[in-house]
Amino acid sequence: MFEQDLERLKREHLLRRLTVLNAESGPIVTAAGERLLLMCSNDYLGLSTHPALSQATRAALDKYGCGAGASRLVSGTTALHAELELRIARFKGTEAALLFNSGYAANTGIIPAIAGPGDLILSDSLNHASIIDGCRLSKARTEIYRHCDLYDLERLLQSSSGTNRTLIVTDGVFSMDGDLAPLPGLVSLADRYNVLLMVDDAHATGVLGRTGRGSAEHFGLEGRIPIQMGTLGKALGSFGAYAAGSRDLIDLLVNQARSFMFSTALPPSICAASIAALAIVEQESGFKNKLWENREYFVGGLHAIGIDTGRSETMIVPLVVGKSETAAALSEKLFDEGIYATAIRPPTVPEGSARIRMTVMASHSREDLDRVIRILSRLKQEGCL
Ligand SMILES: *Cc1c(COP(=O)(O)O)cnc(C)c1O
Numbered sequence: 001m002f003e004q005d006l007e008r009l010k011r012e013h014l015l016r017r018l019t020v021l022n023a024e025s026g027p028i029v030t031a032a033g034e035r036l037l038l039m040c041s042n043d044y045l046g047l048s049t050h051p052a053l054s055q056a057t058r059a060a061l062d063k064y065g066c067g068a069g070a071s072r073l074v075s076g077t078t079a080l081h082a083e084l085e086l087r088i089a090r091f092k093g094t095e096a097a098l099l100f101n102s103g104y105a106a107n108t109g110i111i112p113a114i115a116g117p118g119d120l121i122l123s124d125s126l127n128h129a130s131i132i133d134g135c136r137l138s139k140a141r142t143e144i145y146r147h148c149d150l151y152d153l154e155r156l157l158q159s160s161s162g163t164n165r166t167l168i169v170t171d172g173v174f175s176m177d178g179d180l181a182p183l184p185g186l187v188s189l190a191d192r193y194n195v196l197l198m199v200d201d202a203h204a205t206g207v208l209g210r211t212g213r214g215s216a217e218h219f220g221l222e223g224r225i226p227i228q229m230g231t232l233g234k235a236l237g238s239f240g241a242y243a244a245g246s247r248d249l250i251d252l253l254v255n256q257a258r259s260f261m262f263s264t265a266l267p268p269s270i271c272a273a274s275i276a277a278l279a280i281v282e283q284e285s286g287f288k289n290k291l292w293e294n295r296e297y298f299v300g301g302l303h304a305i306g307i308d309t310g311r312s313e314t315m316i317v318p319l320v321v322g323k324s325e326t327a328a329a330l331s332e333k334l335f336d337e338g339i340y341a342t343a344i345r346p347p348t349v350p351e352g353s354a355r356i357r358m359t360v361m362a363s364h365s366r367e368d369l370d371r372v373i374r375i376l377s378r379l380k381q382e383g384c385l
Helices: 003-011 051-064 079-092 103-114 129-138 150-158 183-192 247-256 268-283 286-304 324-336 366-381
Strands: 028-031 034-038 096-100 120-124 141-145 166-171 196-200 227-231 241-245 316-322 354-359
Touching: 034 366, 051 268, 079 096, 079 241, 079 268, 096 103, 096 247, 103 129, 103 166, 103 196, 103 227, 103 241, 103 247, 120 129, 120 150, 129 141, 129 166, 141 150, 150 183, 166 183, 183 196, 241 247, 268 286, 286 316, 286 366, 316 324, 324 354, 324 366
Parallel strands: 120 141, 120 166, 166 196, 196 227
Antiparallel strands: 028 034, 096 241, 227 241, 316 354
């Protein structure tokens, strides 16, 4: 019954498979007995293997056991959930924060909780799939504005009269291109038209801004974005996600975000890991500085050999090749050279823009990055990208 579906995916070079990776140390992993340099993880600061996170996790496991046992509103709220929410609110400089079980759950919970039938959502054309699904679930009218195009957004805002509530929603750092949303322009449009603004900081949390607090800090817009969402499973090396904003927003989400209400709470030990990760981000800038140094070095090296990194302004470095087939072949070639970087194909990215999405980590050494640049240079000469 499903064979034909799978055959079609295979024919279109869109069939995806899982690769089992075993962590070794730092950015080295093994797969099928091969040692590989990891070049596509979102563990940007390398915190997932930081001893402080493992220690905090172990201590919490001993005290609280494994699972939370129920949803947050039933009996799943422990002191660690409450403490983590307080710390996230302090970190983000907001009145309150609320945990979600993942970024996917956050976006599919937050958006339908604040927008519904009769409302209008204006969404960037390259927003993450979880935002798209959140918009769909909300049943609000959703209009897509051209990527980062403030003129196109304003055109839609001008024709939005008559709708009840309007929400602009955007990634802070775009997950597949590594560029930044034009937040100052978005904030001023949201103010001028008196509409809501929501920013998804999945790839900005811990990475962007002087102290890693995300895109609001990067642009000096603290206190100006009413709905901020971020994840704990990427740069923070843990798992889960958060919404941060006013007390009223959080109270509303507790009552109306279905992915929050109807799902078992995060394990307490995971909250302990996130608390430890936040403390590291707040107290040690070394990981973040190393990440940005590595990013400059890597992108500089790619440009020097004539490789285009598109709009990237961050550690997310897309090598766009166009066809899904070409991207899959390049990923395999890299694998053979001991580099692990998966092909990203539609529907994750628009048709005709398949790519290798490389990511730089704080734990990469100069030698690691030099090796990748050297291999890419050779593959470029061979016409693989
Ligand atoms: C990864 C990602 C999410 C989902 O977060 P998870 O915690 O992995 O579910 C949401 N938004 C963006 C922009 C992302 O890149």
